[in-house]
Amino acid sequence: MAGVLYWERGPSGPEMASQIFLLALLTVLLFFFARKKIWSAYFLLLVTLLGYSLYLWIKPPLPSSLVWMYSALTTLAAFLYVSVNEKELQNFKKGFQSAVTENHPARRILFLIFPFWVATAVFARTSKQIDPPLSLRIIHPEPPSQIEITPPPTGEAYSAPRGRSAGGGVKGKSMDLAALENPFRKLEKEDPQQFLESVLQGKHLYYKNCFFCHGDNLEGKGHFANAFNPLPANFQDVGTIAMLQESFVFWRVAKGGPGLPDSSHPWSSAMPQWENMLSEDEMWKVLLYIYNATGHAPRTWELASEKK
Amino acid sequence: MREIGILLNNLKKSLLQKSVLSKILPIVLTLPLYHFTTLPLLCQDLPGKAIFEQKCAQCHGVNGTPFQQDPNNPSEYLKHPDGTLKTDEKAAPAASLVFPRPRDFTRGAFKVRATPNGEIPFDGDLVHIIAVGMPGSSMPSWKEALTEHQIRDVVAYIKTFSDRFQSEKPSSPLVIGKPLKATESSLKKGREIFMELQCFQCHGMEGRADGPSAAGLNDDWGNPIPPANFHKGWNFRGGHHVENIYRTIMTGFNGTPMPSYADAFGDDKDKPWHLANYIHSLSADQPNTQEVLSARYTSDKLPDSPDGALWNKLDPVDFPLSGQIIQEPRHFTPSIDMISVRAAYNNEEVALLLEWDDPTRDVTAPADSVQIQIPMILKESEKPYFMEGDPRNPANLWRWDAKTDRLSNLRSTGMKSSKRALESQSLFSSSSTFSDGQWRLLVKRKRASEPLQGLSLEGSQFVPIAFSAWDGGKKEQDFRRSLSTWYYIFLEPPASKAPYAYALFAFFLVAGLERRLLKKSSKLEVPCLAGRRGSSKSKG
Numbered sequence: 001m002a003g004v005l006y007w008e009r010g011p012s013g014p015e016m017a018s019q020i021f022l023l024a025l026l027t028v029l030l031f032f033f034a035r036k037k038i039w040s041a042y043f044l045l046l047v048t049l050l051g052y053s054l055y056l057w058i059k060p061p062l063p064s065s066l067v068w069m070y071s072a073l074t075t076l077a078a079f080l081y082v083s084v085n086e087k088e089l090q091n092f093k094k095g096f097q098s099a100v101t102e103n104h105p106a107r108r109i110l111f112l113i114f115p116f117w118v119a120t121a122v123f124a125r126t127s128k129q130i131d132p133p134l135s136l137r138i139i140h141p142e143p144p145s146q147i148e149i150t151p152p153p154t155g156e157a158y159s160a161p162r163g164r165s166a167g168g169g170v171k172g173k174s175m176d177l178a179a180l181e182n183p184f185r186k187l188e189k190e191d192p193q194q195f196l197e198s199v200l201q202g203k204h205l206y207y208k209n210c211f212f213c214h215g216d217n218l219e220g221k222g223h224f225a226n227a228f229n230p231l232p233a234n235f236q237d238v239g240t241i242a243m244l245q246e247s248f249v250f251w252r253v254a255k256g257g258p259g260l261p262d263s264s265h266p267w268s269s270a271m272p273q274w275e276n277m278l279s280e281d282e283m284w285k286v287l288l289y290i291y292n293a294t295g296h297a298p299r300t301w302e303l304a305s306e307k308k
Numbered sequence: 309m310r311e312i313g314i315l316l317n318n319l320k321k322s323l324l325q326k327s328v329l330s331k332i333l334p335i336v337l338t339l340p341l342y343h344f345t346t347l348p349l350l351c352q353d354l355p356g357k358a359i360f361e362q363k364c365a366q367c368h369g370v371n372g373t374p375f376q377q378d379p380n381n382p383s384e385y386l387k388h389p390d391g392t393l394k395t396d397e398k399a400a401p402a403a404s405l406v407f408p409r410p411r412d413f414t415r416g417a418f419k420v421r422a423t424p425n426g427e428i429p430f431d432g433d434l435v436h437i438i439a440v441g442m443p444g445s446s447m448p449s450w451k452e453a454l455t456e457h458q459i460r461d462v463v464a465y466i467k468t469f470s471d472r473f474q475s476e477k478p479s480s481p482l483v484i485g486k487p488l489k490a491t492e493s494s495l496k497k498g499r500e501i502f503m504e505l506q507c508f509q510c511h512g513m514e515g516r517a518d519g520p521s522a523a524g525l526n527d528d529w530g531n532p533i534p535p536a537n538f539h540k541g542w543n544f545r546g547g548h549h550v551e552n553i554y555r556t557i558m559t560g561f562n563g564t565p566m567p568s569y570a571d572a573f574g575d576d577k578d579k580p581w582h583l584a585n586y587i588h589s590l591s592a593d594q595p596n597t598q599e600v601l602s603a604r605y606t607s608d609k610l611p612d613s614p615d616g617a618l619w620n621k622l623d624p625v626d627f628p629l630s631g632q633i634i635q636e637p638r639h640f641t642p643s644i645d646m647i648s649v650r651a652a653y654n655n656e657e658v659a660l661l662l663e664w665d666d667p668t669r670d671v672t673a674p675a676d677s678v679q680i681q682i683p684m685i686l687k688e689s690e691k692p693y694f695m696e697g698d699p700r701n702p703a704n705l706w707r708w709d710a711k712t713d714r715l716s717n718l719r720s721t722g723m724k725s726s727k728r729a730l731e732s733q734s735l736f737s738s739s740s741t742f743s744d745g746q747w748r749l750l751v752k753r754k755r756a757s758e759p760l761q762g763l764s765l766e767g768s769q770f771v772p773i774a775f776s777a778w779d780g781g782k783k784e785q786d787f788r789r790s791l792s793t794w795y796y797i798f799l800e801p802p803a804s805k806a807p808y809a810y811a812l813f814a815f816f817l818v819a820g821l822e823r824r825l826l827k828k829s830s831k832l833e834v835p836c837l838a839g840r841r842g843s844s845k846s847k848g
Binding site for chain 2: 123217219267270
């Protein structure tokens with residue numbers, strides 16, 4: 001099926017027009033300041049222009065708080081720079097003044113574009129389709145300190161194939177997340193053969209359970225991925241398992257979408273609650289595989305040198 | 309910190325997607341970000357066998373076949389009672405859970421080739437198909453994960469699974485040449501050729517994979533294989549460009565019932581292009597996926613049937629569906645992968661027109677069914693769990709089945725919960741048609757309702773909506789279904805002219821101010837900026 005990577009309602013016609021007019025306005029001003037050699041105003045404008053075009057390019061749109069932070073910071077920095085030097089300040093003021101009061105071709109162009117920009121912007125604002133409620137979910141919330149794992153029911157109840165080694169879980173076992181470690185990881189040093197065997201079992205489990213969503217190549221593009229919003233996590237990306245502790249990832253796998261706190265929108269995540277379908281050991285082995293196959297290492301709080 | 313993460317992520321995504329920038333900027337900007345992920349892949353120059361065992365064997369089998377060979381007769385495979393092949397759980401763990409099954413390479417039969425029907429492919433054919441993948445199946449595209457060099461290594465290794473690559477040589481390649489322009493008359497001729505060559509026997513009169521022989525088709529291994537649905541070109545294994553379709557028509561798909569028509573056109577070089585143009589014209593390039601389904605306001609009466617004229621004025625939104633693989637019992641090989649919806653409303657009612665493709669009309673249990681889901685109560689910051697709600701936030705299900713041809717209105721607190729039936733007679737009406745492999749279902753619901761019967765649907769409101777579908781003919785019911793996560797339905801406010809007035813007003817206001825400024829500054833200018841002006845003039 002064809003891929004949609006994220007949800008986006010493109011800018012409407014008037015929105016696009018007003019963006020183009022604004023870009024044109026800023027560019028004309030930029031040329032004007034460059035000719036006048038008013039560099040402080042030039043840089044202030046350049047930064048604004050860059051920020052604005054970045055804002056237009058980045059999809060999905062940035063959280064507005066970030067845009068504001070950027071504008072505020074750069075404006076502040078520019079003003080600080082300008083106001084330390086009295087001469088520069090005068091120059092700067094004059095620059096802006098002359099842009100509107102002096103008679104030169106740039107002003108004619110500015111005065112021509114400006115009303116169009118205002119009109120299109122007003123039109124875009126007033127005719128704007130209301131956007132759907134912004135769903136900014138927290139992707140990596142604070143995990144609970146303790147979790148209780150309920151092993152999957154065994155026996156004939158389910159016909160769908162499960163992992164290779166069935167059962168193994170402990171009944172309603174409660175776990176302290178801070179102290180939790182992958183019991184198979186220590187094998188890497190102690191018994192490399194056994195470790196590889198566990199990774200291989202993890203691979204089997206991955207291709208029996210996860211790749212439909214998280215993809216063959218663990219990049220989040222499985223053949224069912226498009227039907228879900230949010231999209232399945234991309235394990236190759238440095239922003240997912242690579243920056244997480246293994247106990248956190250274990251919690252995510254065991255409790256899935258429904259285990260997330262409200263700030264992470266548990267109601268919309270298709271991530272299954274694997275404690276219902278895999279044993280504890282099986283979940284650890286899948287984790288072994290997804291780290292191994294991507295070449296990432298789980299994040300630890302211990303010193304890196306101690307681990308190596 | 310998290311916001312910086314979002315920023316980087318979004319930046320990376322958008323840079324990779326903007327075609328203009330994709331050439332230079334990603335190299336400069338995203339290399340540091342991608343450094344860690346691509347490095348291991350680029351550095352390890354694995355020979356074909358190792359790559360195959362690491363990346364392909366879980367589907368295609370360590371020995372090049374996902375199926376279990378008969379120990380007594382190695383050229384035969386073990387079968388399930390229904391005639392389908394048993395897959396090898398150990399050598400190819402993913403094979404039993406995907407449909408179509410991964411390819412068995414031991415027979416040297418490949419679908420997407422430039423070689424004549426029945427022949428082995430060129431190496432280039434294999435490199436190409438591995439790089440781009442096979443849409444509509446689980447065979448992914450490998451061009452981002454493997455280098456071309458690595459793909460060539462894998463191809464060399466795949467060829468060792470079949471003796472045919474030793475004993476046979478492909479003959480002349482198909483020369484595709486330049487497509488004909490898809491004019492009205494070309495499309496008309498294409499349709500005539502479609503009828504003449506009886507493509508409809510398998511593909512159906514309207515190309516929805518519902519032809520009279522469609523149901524019984526098997527591939528050379530004995531696994532069932534449905535014909536392609538021409539309205540979903542994005543699922544074509546060999547690609548959806550008109551050149552791809554031309555190639556499929558001329559060389560056929562080895563190992564499948566899809567024949568080659570290379571000899572069917574005589575000396576007429578245009579005929580296959582007319583046919584390819586016609587097939588190509590039946591599908592959009594991509595499904596029209598949107599987050600919001602907008603319902604258009606009308607002051608008139610809403611149509612009573614799926615054929616009402618209003619529907620032609622609205623663009624359908626396509627909602628991709630996945631198999632229900634989230635709770636046991638899971639369903640890995642769903643039949644319906646998409647549902648298309650249009651919506652309209654007036655002061656009393658909301659109407660949804662649902663369309664989905666299903667090769668057979670199944671009105672006995674398990675019957676074809678579909679379900680629309682909205683929250684029972686609208687909350688600003690919470691939704692019910694997307695799979696039929698949860699105890700804290702129940703969902704409202706409008707379930708239709710072909711057996712009763714009626715809607716039931718249900719309240720649900722989860723997939724496993726028992727559903728409470730709500731009053732539906734006075735709220736709902738529906739009307740359905742089935743023709744040429746497509747269901748069209750019109751659902752109308754009163755906008756105002758008692759709180760216990762479901763939401764009152766007000767204008768300018770974003771109401772979460774999700775869909776499920778069942779194909780009775782494939783024994784789908786209950787948990788065995790296709791489903792989506794949450795989207796929104798939005799009752800668009802009636803169109804208004806006010807924005808034009810605002811814009812015009814703003815324009816004249818600003819222009820007027822500018823004029824005043826011009827007048828004023830022309831007076832000011834002379835004393836205070838004359839010197840400067842003079843100098844800039846002398847320069848220019």
